[in-house]
Amino acid sequence: MKVSEISAPQVHDLLQIDAHALTANSVSRPQWVTETLICCPWVVVRRGQAPAGQISVGVRGAARSERLAGCCSETLIKKIVRPAELLVPSPTSARLRRTPALLAVQEVIERWQGLNLPWGPTGSVGFELATGHPVTTEASDLDLAVRATNRIDTERALFLWDRLAGLRVKVDVRVETPICGFSLDEYAHASSGRILLRYPDGLRLGDDPWLLTTARQSNVHSSDSETAA
Numbered sequence: 116m117k118v119s120e121i122s123a124p125q126v127h128d129l130l131q132i133d134a135h136a137l138t139a140n141s142v143s144r145p146q147w148v149t150e151t152l153i154c155c156p157w158v159v160v161r162r163g164q165a166p167a168g169q170i171s172v173g174v175r176g177a178a179r180s181e182r183l184a185g186c187c188s189e190t191l192i193k194k195i196v197r198p199a200e201l202l203v204p205s206p207t208s209a210r211l212r213r214t215p216a217l218l219a220v221q222e223v224i225e226r227w228q229g230l231n232l233p234w235g236p237t238g239s240v241g242f243e244l245a246t247g248h249p250v251t252t253e254a255s256d257l258d259l260a261v262r263a264t265n266r267i268d269t270e271r272a273l274f275l276w277d278r279l280a281g282l283r284v285k286v287d288v289r290v291e292t293p294i295c296g297f298s299l300d301e302y303a304h305a306s307s308g309r310i311l312l313r314y315p316d317g318l319r320l321g322d323d324p325w326l327l328t329t330a331r332q333s334n335v336h337s338s339d340s341e342t343a344a
Contacts, residue, residue, distance in 0.1 A: 124170050124195055126291060127237045127260045128160045129245045131194035132187060147176050148183055155248045158187060159237075162296065164315050171315075175242060175250065198235025198260045201244040216240050216255040219284045223259065226278040234261040237289070256285040261299065263290050266325045272303040292324045 124130060134156035151174060152158075161184060163171035169186040176182065202224060220236055227234070235241065238258030239250045261275075267290070276299055279286050288299035296313040308322045 122195060124160045124192070125197070125262075126160050126162045126296065127198055127241070127289070129196045129241065130158050130160060130170070130172065130187070130192050131196070131246075132156050132158060133191045133193060137187060137191055144185075145181075145183070147181050148174050151176050151181070155246055156193075157242065157246045157248070159242065162313055162315055175239075196245045197233070198237050198241055199233040199262070201235045201241055212249060212251070214251040214253060214255060215284045216251050216257045217243065219257045219282050219286070220244075222282060223257070223279065223286075227275065230275070232261050232263055232267075234259060236260075238287075256287060257282070259286065259288045260296075261288060261290045263292055263325075269303055269305075272299055276300055276303045290324070294327055295321075295324050297324050 132152075134152035137152060158172035158174055161171045161173040163184065165171040165186045168189055170189060170192070172185060172187045174183040174185070202220070217240055220240060236244060236257065237260045239252075239255050240257055242248065243250050272290075276288070279288070289296050290299050290302065294314070297310055301310045302324070309320050310322070310324075312319050312321045312324055
């Protein structure tokens with residue numbers, strides 16, 4: 116697949132890849148990585164810096180301890196699935212189990228009617244909806260990502276967060292701007308105005324996720340170690 120600037124993968128996107136090509140020279144990788152990718156050739160785009168022509172990705176194994184952060188050549192990408200695309204029913208989703216986290220997606224769709232921002236499930240729910248591979252459990256959280264190219268004020272953020280109250284599962288919402296990502300809950304309830312902002316090169320405290328200059332503000336961590344951002 117030829118990746119253009121328009122269709123370039125973004126953090127939280129899921130990529131179907133040529134697993135055989137990726138694992139052909141994977142001597143230094145754990146055996147579970149090769150086995151996982153051959154069985155389910157999907158990776159998630161993570162927040163991180165990568166060399167030219169490469170994408171920062173994470174591999175999800177069967178156990179919670181099996182997570183690997185690495186890079187994948189753009190030439191190995193066969194398909195890109197974005198979180199917002201997972202809100203549309205598909206033949207795959209019709210065959211899925213009905214764990215609480217999967218059921219909660221439909222509830223959020225109903226509660227967030229009228230939201231004109233691209234959003235969708237990530238984490239285990241997004242992975243299962245995209246691949247059909249069973250990874251959610253009865254205890255799984257529901258992770259969501261909202262793409263916000265333009266600024267959203269704290270009042271709107273609070274409204275969106277309050278609409279999630281009472282769901283039967285724990286919900287985590289990550290807002291993604293063109294510059295960084297942050298927690299919707301933290302942004303909506305921040306008393307000081309400064310929140311944790313997640314950049315490709317690390318975590319920083321800042322007060323404006325849409326302003327490029329926030330990258331110069333307080334450094335919290337030298338690198339973002341989250342496999343799936």
